[in-house]
Amino acid sequence: MSGEALTQETILRDCPRMTPDDCFTFECNRSLDCFTRCCADVVIVLTPYDVLRLKKALGIDSSEFLDRYTLSPFTEEQKIPTVILRMHSETKKCPFVTDQGCSVYADRPWACRMYPLGVAEPKNPSPADHAFHFLVREDLCHGHGRGQSCGVRQWLADQGIDAYEMMGASFRDLMLHDFWDQGEALTPQKMDMYYMACFDLDRFRRFVFETRFLDLFQVDEARVEALRSDDEELLEFAMQWLRFSLFGEKTMKARPDVVRARRTEQPLSTAGGVS
Ligand code: SF4
Ligand code: SF4
Numbered sequence: 001m002s003g004e005a006l007t008q009e010t011i012l013r014d015c016p017r018m019t020p021d022d023c024f025t026f027e028c029n030r031s032l033d034c035f036t037r038c039c040a041d042v043v044i045v046l047t048p049y050d051v052l053r054l055k056k057a058l059g060i061d062s063s064e065f066l067d068r069y070t071l072s073p074f075t076e077e078q079k080i081p082t083v084i085l086r087m088h089s090e091t092k093k094c095p096f097v098t099d100q101g102c103s104v105y106a107d108r109p110w111a112c113r114m115y116p117l118g119v120a121e122p123k124n125p126s127p128a129d130h131a132f133h134f135l136v137r138e139d140l141c142h143g144h145g146r147g148q149s150c151g152v153r154q155w156l157a158d159q160g161i162d163a164y165e166m167m168g169a170s171f172r173d174l175m176l177h178d179f180w181d182q183g184e185a186l187t188p189q190k191m192d193m194y195y196m197a198c199f200d201l202d203r204f205r206r207f208v209f210e211t212r213f214l215d216l217f218q219v220d221e222a223r224v225e226a227l228r229s230d231d232e233e234l235l236e237f238a239m240q241w242l243r244f245s246l247f248g249e250k251t252m253k254a255r256p257d258v259v260r261a262r263r264t265e266q267p268l269s270t271a272g273g274v275s
Contacts, residue, residue, distance in 0.1 A: 006136070011120045015134035018117075020153040024135055026116055027147025030101065034142045038115070039097035044085040046070065048198040048238075049167040050109040051083065052231050055201075057107035062202040069095050072195070079180055081195045085109070110168070113159040116144065117152065167232060170239035171198065179247050186246070193245055197238035201231055204238050218253040 006015075018024075029035070046054075055065035066072075071086045085094060096104045102112070116138075121131040133152050137144055156162070186194065196204050207213060208227060219227075219237075226233040244252040 006118070008120065011118065011134060012122060015118075015120070017132035018134055018152050019132070020156075021151055022133075023149045023151050024116075024155075025145050025147060025149045026143050026155075028143045032142050032146075034140055036097050036099075036101060037140050038138065039094040039102065041087060041092040042094070044094070044109055044111050046083045046085060046199075047110055047164070047168050048171050048201070048235055049164055050111075051199050052167075052201060052235060053107040054104060054109070056231065057104050062200045066200060079185065080175070081191055081199075083195075083199050110161070110164045113161055113164065116141065117155060167235065170236060174239055174242060177243075177247060190246060194242060197242045201234055201238065205234055208234075208237075216254060216258050218255050 051062060051065060051070075054069070055062045058065065060068075066083065069086055070083045072081050072083050074081065087094060094102075096102055096108075102108050116136045117133050118136045119131060119133050122129045125131060135144075150158075196207065205227070214224065223233070223237070227237055240251040243249045
């Protein structure tokens with residue numbers, strides 16, 4: 001597929017499906033005339049783990065990262081907030097691209113790692129119709145057909161996709177939850193909870209430690225300690241809390257005294273708001 005905007009529909013219908021053992025030939029390096037051209041005027045949707053890795057790599061707070069480097073466009077049809085990398089307003093370049101290449105290469109987002117592979121999953125996967133990879137061919141990219149042949153599995157391993165898949169699993173489950181098919185819109189307050197828990201992890205940490213949060217929920221002491229400094233642990237916890245708050249699942253346990261007083265308390269899901 002080339003020169004045509006890919007949609008979920010066209011991918012599922014038209015793209016040749018690749019197995020982990022299928023091979024392709026692709027090379028990306030400074031000698032190509034297209035070097036870094038792909039790092040401009042492009043929509044890069046960030047996952048929560050992308051934000052976590054990038055803000056850590058830059059040594060800044062998640063709130064500062066989101067303010068400085070991202071946009072969160074919102075349309076009426078959208079059910080949940082999304083975060084994209086903010087390209088320079090005039091040059092349209094990614095904030096991290098330099099003449100030497102990507103300045104955050106070791107922590108570059110999932111989408112940048114995956115290229116030229118895409119991944120698609122049918123809405124109702126079955127053994128005969130399951131997730132698959134496919135090749136993305138952009139006209140501006142001259143890396144196709146060059147270099148050595150590489151298998152899909154090997155490419156994903158070389159790009160360090162495993163950690164992103166592992167840390168992205170809970171977020172993926174959250175996004176694919178049946179709740180979103182029911183057509184119910186989130187209130188602005190729940191939208192903000194979602195944004196905070198998924199993307200503004202340092203704000204979520206303040207929410208946990210600087211409000212009544214830990215008075216309301218039973219959280220193992222060792223885990224509480226881990227949540228103070230371990231961003232990966234905090235992100236998993238945030239996903240758990242969102243399932244409780246948005247879907248009413250029993251992923252969090254209220255303290256017994258809170259359960260007793262619950263009828264007169266404000267809802268646990270929104271208690272202790274933080275700015
Ligand atoms: S994060 Fe790096 S690889 Fe991705 S678009 Fe920006 S400069 Fe390019
Ligand atoms: S356009 Fe393709 S080959 Fe060129 S730098 Fe980007 S990914 Fe690499």
